[in-house]
Amino acid sequence: MTAPALPTVVLVHGAFADASGWQAVADGLRERGYPVLAPANPLRGVAADAAYVRDFVSAIEGDVVLVGHSYGGCVITNASTGNPSVRALVYVAAFAPDEGETLLESLALGGGTTELGEHLVRRPYPGAPDGDADGYLDLEFFHRLFCADLDADLAAFMGVAQRGFALSCLSTPSGVPGWRAIPSWYLVAADDATIPPEAERVMAKRAGAHTVEVASSHVAMISKPAETIELIVAAAEAREALG
Numbered sequence: 001m002t003a004p005a006l007p008t009v010v011l012v013h014g015a016f017a018d019a020s021g022w023q024a025v026a027d028g029l030r031e032r033g034y035p036v037l038a039p040a041n042p043l044r045g046v047a048a049d050a051a052y053v054r055d056f057v058s059a060i061e062g063d064v065v066l067v068g069h070s071y072g073g074c075v076i077t078n079a080s081t082g083n084p085s086v087r088a089l090v091y092v093a094a095f096a097p098d099e100g101e102t103l104l105e106s107l108a109l110g111g112g113t114t115e116l117g118e119h120l121v122r123r124p125y126p127g128a129p130d131g132d133a134d135g136y137l138d139l140e141f142f143h144r145l146f147c148a149d150l151d152a153d154l155a156a157f158m159g160v161a162q163r164g165f166a167l168s169c170l171s172t173p174s175g176v177p178g179w180r181a182i183p184s185w186y187l188v189a190a191d192d193a194t195i196p197p198e199a200e201r202v203m204a205k206r207a208g209a210h211t212v213e214v215a216s217s218h219v220a221m222i223s224k225p226a227e228t229i230e231l232i233v234a235a236a237e238a239r240e241a242l243g
Helices: 019-031 046-058 071-079 103-107 139-146 152-160 167-171 197-206 225-237
Strands: 008-012 064-070 086-094 120-123 134-137 184-189 210-214
Touching: 008 019, 008 046, 008 071, 019 225, 046 064, 046 071, 064 071, 064 225, 071 086, 071 103, 086 197, 086 225, 103 167, 103 197, 134 139, 134 167, 139 152, 184 197, 184 225, 197 210, 210 225
Parallel strands: 008 064, 064 086, 086 184, 184 210
Antiparallel strands: 120 134
16 A cells, blocks of 8 residues: 655744745755745735645645644644645744634733833835735844844844735634644743743644643744654644644
8 A cells, every 4th residue: 555645734824024034944844755835925915825825825736734834824824724635733933813802912922021012113014904014123123022042143144034924913813724624743941932832722722632841932834843843743743743
């Protein structure tokens, strides 16, 4: 009997970042034989970004493991709903909102705090709905809030190269979450200064996710790639996800 093909791992980045943050994880997964894709998340709105990822996944043959970092977790939560090809969800220091919940509400779960909202820079973008704008992390605070455990030079470049996201994403209610029906895994970043670890733990428990915790800043996929890879592989190999 021919062994089933390995699932395609789709890595979805979040705000203030791009797909290059997945490089070490993608390389490690590819070395293990996994097909990997890391699309550019449009960062234009919860519904629009989820639709983009949903359509992207629809063109992939075979099973898919969807992985989301930060805001990318909100995107995969919505993009996966009702999608039979998505066999597992993996959250890396990510939002996993419930139906009707906004990201601002998610941040408050568990009683933790973040300075994120205090250090956002607004910039206009063409076609923005009234009152909307792109949000960027203030460069002065980028290293401490986003990637405190990375080299200062790398953090400085990540800051100047960051992608803004539509600030309306923060107040948009999420849809029916894919994690209600799809097995989920969660990596909690214990030293996260962007999404409070307390909120990550609540979201992971609520989703019934298989959870691991690492001493990491918000960008665990960069500072802890081996642990991130192991969690993704565990999700891909789990009988309940791919059986």
